[in-house]
Amino acid sequence: MRIVVAKCQVDYAGRLTAHLPMATRVLMIKADGSVLVHSDGGSYKPLNWMSPPCTLREGTTEDGVVEWTVTNPKTDDTLRILLTEILSDSSHDLGVDPGLQKDGVEKHLQELLAEHPATLSPGLTLVRREFPTAIGPVDLMCRDGEGVSVAVEIKRRGEIDGVEQLTRYLELLNRDPLLTGNGAVKGIFAAQEIKPQARVLATDRGIACAVVDYDALRGLDDPSHRLF
Missing domain, CATH: 2.70.180.20 (Protein Yojf; Chain: A;)
Structure with missing residues (x-):
């Protein structure tokens, strides 16, 4: 610069x-x-x-x-x-910028929700974080109490683009017989705030919406239970 x-x-x-x-x-x-x-x-x-x-x-x-x-x-x-x-x-050579790190960004939300998936829906359990697909990783792949696969997309602010992204993931995931053995893969759109237009679109496409209380999640995160 x-x-x-x-x-x-x-x-x-x-x-x-x-x-x-x-x-x-x-x-x-x-x-x-x-x-x-x-x-x-x-x-x-x-x-x-x-x-x-x-x-x-x-x-x-x-x-x-x-x-x-x-x-x-x-x-x-x-x-x-x-x-x-x-x-x-x-x-001045500033080098490569690592980007803005905010408290409560998607990565940290993903970590907290991976530890406490049942806060999104009762009985939900984690299968894997960053589940790979041909168009990018799904934030969380889970299973509900009936064994049905559930894809979770996490955003700080839930907007239409995020719903569209999850829709594309679901289209691919539902082609995989290993994921659809107990029924079609479901979707949960999780965010600290979900815009009304995004909620309407998600509902129209059969995607559940979950508003995440970041402070409450952090309260569940007990450092004394960690090895490191």
């Missing part, structure tokens, strides 16, 4: 036009090619930006002013930045 602090003027032209008069700002050029213009206020959002893929060309005007021209090959949009004074210019 390259970070430049400079007195600059910014003009954006294309699907819309925007102008930022001369002022001291932070310019960020990220490894993915994006260019962002930040001020010292306005929360986290940039004042203007160009999303990747884009190309940055550096040059000078006839008056000797440093000029950046950022273009996107897929559009006619252009971001033109005139830098009259560069106060700082540094580059």
Whole structure:
């Protein structure tokens, strides 16, 4: 990542036009090619930006002013930045980012529900976490009290995309005679919050919905019962 602090003027032209008069700002050029213009206020959002893929060309005007021209090959949009004074210019290799880790993300929910599957439905027992399919792993494969296989998809926020994902899993799983010996594979869509539209779609497709109380699950998680 390259970070430049400079007195600059910014003009954006294309699907819309925007102008930022001369002022001291932070310019960020990220490894993915994006260019962002930040001020010292306005929360986290940039004042203007160009999303990747884009190309940055550096040059000078006839008056000797440093000029950046950022273009996107897929559009006619252009971001033109005139830098009259560069106060700082540094580059840093940030490496590969592991991603944001939140308390209560899907992975931790999956771990807790794998230990306590009966909180989703009475009599439910775990067969395997990350059960493999041709289109990706099912979060939990379980069995109910009658021996019927149950696929569980876990999300922090239950939306339509998650229901569609579980539907695709169920279509594949129900082709496996080893899973359907006691009846068709059922589905449970589990999340801390399930959007009304997702619930309607799940119900229409015969998929059960389970709202997960993360704090209650953590209360069931007793570290004294662990070996490590």
